[in-house]
Amino acid sequence: MTVVMVEDLDPSSADAGVAAHYGDPMREQRTLATAVGLVDRSNRDVIAVPGEERASWLHTLTTQHLSDLSAFSGSELLVLSPHGHVEQHAYVTEDGETAWLDTEPGAGAGLLKYLEMMRFFTKVEPRDATSEIAVLSLVGPGAADLFPELENPRVGAVPGPKFAAGSVPAHATSQYAVRGFEGGLARRVPLGVDLLVPRAAKTSVIEKLAVPPAGLLAYEAIRVEHRIPRLGWETDHRTIPAEADFIASAVHLDKGCYRGQETVARVHHLGRPPRRLVLLHFDGIATDQPPAHGTPVTLDGREVGFVGTAVRHHELGLVALAVLKRNVTAGELRVGESVVSVDAS
Incomplete structure (x- = not known):
């Protein structure tokens, strides 16, 4: 083996x-x-x-x-x-x-x-x-x-x-x-x-x-x-x-x-943590290689988060867990040259 x-x-x-x-x-x-x-x-x-x-x-x-x-x-x-x-x-x-x-x-x-x-x-x-x-x-x-x-x-x-x-x-x-x-x-x-x-x-x-x-x-x-x-x-x-x-x-x-x-209670009761964990899908055009941990996620050229774990999944293709600013809801997200989208499910 x-x-x-x-x-x-x-x-x-x-x-x-x-x-x-x-x-x-x-x-x-x-x-x-x-x-x-x-x-x-x-x-x-x-x-x-x-x-x-x-x-x-x-x-x-x-x-x-x-x-x-x-x-x-x-x-x-x-x-x-x-x-x-x-x-x-x-x-x-x-x-x-x-x-x-x-x-x-x-x-x-x-x-x-x-x-x-x-x-x-x-x-x-x-x-x-x-x-x-x-x-x-x-x-x-x-x-x-x-x-x-x-x-x-x-x-x-x-x-x-x-x-x-x-x-x-x-x-x-x-x-x-x-x-x-x-x-x-x-x-x-x-x-x-x-x-x-x-x-x-x-x-x-x-x-x-x-x-x-x-x-x-x-x-x-x-x-x-x-x-x-x-x-x-x-x-x-x-x-x-x-x-x-x-x-x-x-x-x-x-x-x-x-x-x-105190921080945990305040953030929970206000309901507004500054960032959120998301699943990103890569377009697979620019590259099929998972980006390194910590690679910036950008929105219209501005850094809005980072890649945590990126993997090649047997069904989903190239995906990654990432941490993004909570107010990121629209616009073109990129990781390096790759366009990515947030999994809404």
Whole structure:
């Protein structure tokens, strides 16, 4: 089997260390879209948070409602700056003894540093567990069939502006079912099932599952299609949660005070975040090559946003997630020499 690593295509990529594809990225995409494939995402950083006060502690530090975090449950959370800008995003998976936080490659050190700074006298012991735990993702409609006991993900509706206090249920806004699996954990998520397995057992787990492999290029194409934002790709130093569509999955709008809450509340109740996450379609005339992350999006020659993740999709063609100024509604949008349009669906 041909294996092309991410660093073979881009030596500077933050995603180095895992397979980009196994010889046919488009076939791998179709597998993820119609059946099930296994994507090695073991380059993700993992932070372990054991300790009897971990749930209440994470509840006070992050955007998510986690005070009732129970064994074998999962969710998502953000860490914000004092001004409400997104600094960290992580999935949280609880096994009854430890809360496991998996985040983007290279982001774990910053998350761990923040958690260690905020320990004070709390009974928690956060540590870097990247060398212990590998993340594998089963993606596609067939993933749920491999773990039928895991309930479908539940993501609550975002309340409208000026909602009544107490009207948002007092639990995590995204709820992902979890169970033990091969010495680790299986977590049901919108794209399928994520596996957090002992790194030493990664190869044996892959062999036991006997699921066709798919590379990160295929995974990213499916993620873009479903408009799922990624820290560091659809975010920059100015991003607030409402701009990158983190509100539904990672932010509880009616919980106790946390760092950056004032900005989140003000923007939500006014209903006017400065920017928005969109899906762009390229005309495919000027080029069929995905533009680099951060490439400006222009309107009549004026910069109005940036490209986050651009991919070649097996059905949609060349598309990208991008962050645009909210007031951009008409005119000729371009990325480089390519004319692009905003997906209205």
